[in-house]
Amino acid sequence: MAMSLIADEEDYENSDAEQPRPLNRPKPKMGSSPSAGPCSTAGGVKLSSSRGSSSARRRRTRCRKCEACTRKECGECHFCKDMKKFGGPGRMKQSCIMRQCIAPVLPHTAVCLVCGEAGKEDTVENEEDKFNWMLMECSICNEILHPACLKEKDVGGVVNDELPNCWECPKCNHAGKIGKQKRGPGFKYASNLPGSLLKEQRMPRDIKEELDSNMSTESYTPTLSPVMKKKTEREDNPTCKSEDAFKKRSPKMEDNPLRRKRKLFEKDSDSDSNVRKKKKRSKPDALSTSNVLGQIKTEREDDEEYDEDKIQELDRRPFSFVPSEEDDGDDEREEEEEETMKEKSSREENGKLLHKTSATWEGDQSQGHCTQAGPSNDTGVDAQSRIQRKTKRKPRLPNKELSKELSKQLNQEIQKTEDRLAHQNSRTVKTEPDSDGEDRKPLSNGSSHLRDWLGPKRELNGSLREQSPASCIRTTPTPIFRPTPCRSPPKCVQMERHVIRPPPISPPPDRLPLDDGKNHIMHREVWMAVFSHLAHQDLCVCMQVCKTWNRWCCDKRLWTKINLNRCKSISPLMLSGIIRRQPVSLDLSWTNISKKQLSWLINRLPGLRVLLLAGCSWAAVSALCTSSCPLLRTLDVQWVEGLKDNQIRDLLSPPTDNRPGQLDSRSKLRNVEDLCLAGLDITDESLKLIMKHMPSLSQLDLSYCNHITDQSVNILTAAGTTTRDSLTHINLSDCNKVTDLSLTYFKRCGNICHINLRYCKQVTKEGCEQFIAEMSVSVQFGLIEEKLLSKLS
DNA sequence: CAAAACGTTAGC
């Protein structure tokens, strides 16, 4: 699919003209550009025999070493479900989403096109030799060869850091070719997923032209032989791109294929965030992790292609603490305050802010250019690298471009920060001319910088509100004013374009590499123990210290709970951050998350156990109807507007997937143990469904459900129901139709230990005392508070 | 255009 998106149709015509289509390959595609450079004559793409290829395109294969490769199949993702072993039809033949290799390698059988031999890097000592004798696959012409076997050594190739043994060979590079493959070989696409939001947004013409002209201004600096430009990610597009080709395919070829490989998200689309920004540019979002997640992905995007809007978004988003439940009920006031701030700052915005952000942009620019300028401690490739950098500031680019950049944050940062760390003492400060005081020096001297850099974002305190799985029972907001969630989900959310791979469980390396080539004495796990005491905000700061810390701090053990409660705007960036961290518990309460976003998230969080969606819209929550969340244990949908009996039915209905092998009569929420339905207009109908579909339900919050009656309790506790035995906690506070009669029903529950009947006007103290007395034969209950019964241990 | 389908390669 990937290829098909970018392949040039002219190729088909060419190949078709020269060779009949093979069976099942009606339109063979080629991997290289028709604007034939030297590559095209020697181009080795399997399917393009018309080009006189002498070598087959080698399919890449798993590295079998990375975290993803070492995982087991999740059994729950779309591709797993297709597998025969999981009862699927086996038609899709794709690997489990959780197992998609991070660094697909060339097959063992790959050989050099020139000398016919395999990679020989192991036979030499010298780093440079190692590079010269390893096999490199060109992402443009797909030729695989030893750099040493190349004749044209006077022109640089461009090494792709993201993929082992991958570069743009000097020939293609010299010819100014651009890759036809968008992401380079071996890369998989999340757009193959159901519910994928990977919609490629068409680039507006003006932007396209801007890009074109922008690209044509890029300079090319020949480098030493067989010198590589190290193409970490989205540095400049290779030289003199074929403008025609670009224009023709511009929506699909905005930049170089490999550079895009890990651009995970489209940022909020122009139609969304830009518009919103213009309207509400300075409205501060009250976020915590939301900022953190976003921040971490954006602030260190230190290459070019920065965008004023992006900066502005960062600038206007202070690190702020999530309002906790004490704030409940204050929403109106909050809204007012926000409005005021919005107005106030929007007045200033046109002048100051724009100016400031522009400066920030510049700062990032220059810094970004230099972060890679130092030698790397990585490999011989780096050792001989001559990194090319544009000296020219790029004009503002469309959000689309930016978003791609944002999403590559992790790997990019890894590389850059490590480089910086490795050379912090040996390089001059000139390598990082932080003209704006945004110096991002490494740990030894940089912590204050980091703090400064984050500036106002850290003025609010750190730790995230931890919400226990069962907390929904205890966090019911004051019902007088229904809290107002943000009601304007993004209109056109642009989502991730590629697979977002979850973090490794114990990310390598084991020890922090130091400048002198040695390792720090402390083992990773010791660091991890330290990190585990940090708030998420602080973790994010740590992630910016160096590559190793970046990896370590992304360890999902540090992110088991992610709290975006009351985040006013869930951006694709945050979603990307969430996926990377694979939380077990996710709080999206009172956010404006959209259905698409939620669906996208859920499908990528197979390990999610706690999902808090209080105060979200039913439109969003309905994503649960179509998404699989097999391990979900806790679900909080309290105060979800529009969530009534019919919606409960939709939520609990078994999947309606009619594909062969997908029949499952069980509810997707069958494993839920802790359910919060507070504040919903549900009736006995819902309870019947819950009883039927949630056999493990242990904690149920029905507070503020005005339609709940004694009969509802009767249903819940009727003979033959599993709820009767599974139920341990029930919250019926503020249910005015509930009377003492309910208490008699609860006597049937064998495991009940917590009954909350506070503020139930028809429940009497006598009724409670009678319950305690009658239960005392088997279990000792007591009144914790008025009408709050709890088992005494 | 995204998702599904599937021929074929890679590894064992």
Add this chain to the structure above:
DNA sequence: GCTAACGTTTTG
């Protein structure tokens, strides 16, 4: 020869 799954084409 088998399974896994890559990379492409086809489908809706």
